[in-house]
Amino acid sequence: MISVQSSTPAAFLLENSFNPASYSQPGDRLPIQRLGKQFFLPVAKIVWIGTKHRLVYAYTENKQHVLDFGMEELYSRLASGTFFRIHRSVIVNLKQIEKITPLSDGRCQLTMKDFMHSAVLVSRYRTADFMKAVRSMH
Structure with a gap:
């Protein structure tokens, strides 16, 4: 095995800095920071993900966690279906919906x-596809 050393301390830090994409497999778990430490959140425990004040949060059965991913990247990493x-x-998470209430505006x-x-709202433009996805789960 060949050992490669970084030329400068700054280069070493840059090469070994926290990169969320390098710490998890798509569809498996996501890295989160809590109290200055890194943990991994199993994707199966995520109930839903949403944005608030420009931050992305994952909600589980008992907590909310700040994620270091954009919505596009998250959606591509999560298990399709x-x-x-x-x-x-x-x-x-289609398996974590307690109740669906149709609204008068579609x-x-x-x-x-x-x-x-x-309580979260399904976009008017995504309602039909959402209902198809829910039906395919059962």
């Missing part, structure tokens, strides 16, 4: 199985 992007700022409101029983 289990997660669905219902709005440009919301991705839901949208749906979902009640999720997280610790807050969050």
Whole structure:
């Protein structure tokens, strides 16, 4: 095995700095930072993901976690068939929906199985595809 050393301390730090993409396999788990330490959040525990004040949060049954990914990258990493992007700022785990309430304007409101029983809206433009995805889960 060949050992390669970095030419400068700065180069070493740059090469070994935290890079979220290098720490998880797509569809497996996501790296999160909490209290200055790195942990891995199993994707199966995610109930839904949403943005608030320019940050991306993953909601589980008992906590919310800040993620260091954009929504596009997250959606491409998550298991297809289990997660669905219902709005440009919301991705839901189809297995973690508690209730679907149709609204008069053609949208749906979902009640999720997280610790807050969050209510999230399905975009009017994604409602038909969402309902197809839900039917295919059962």
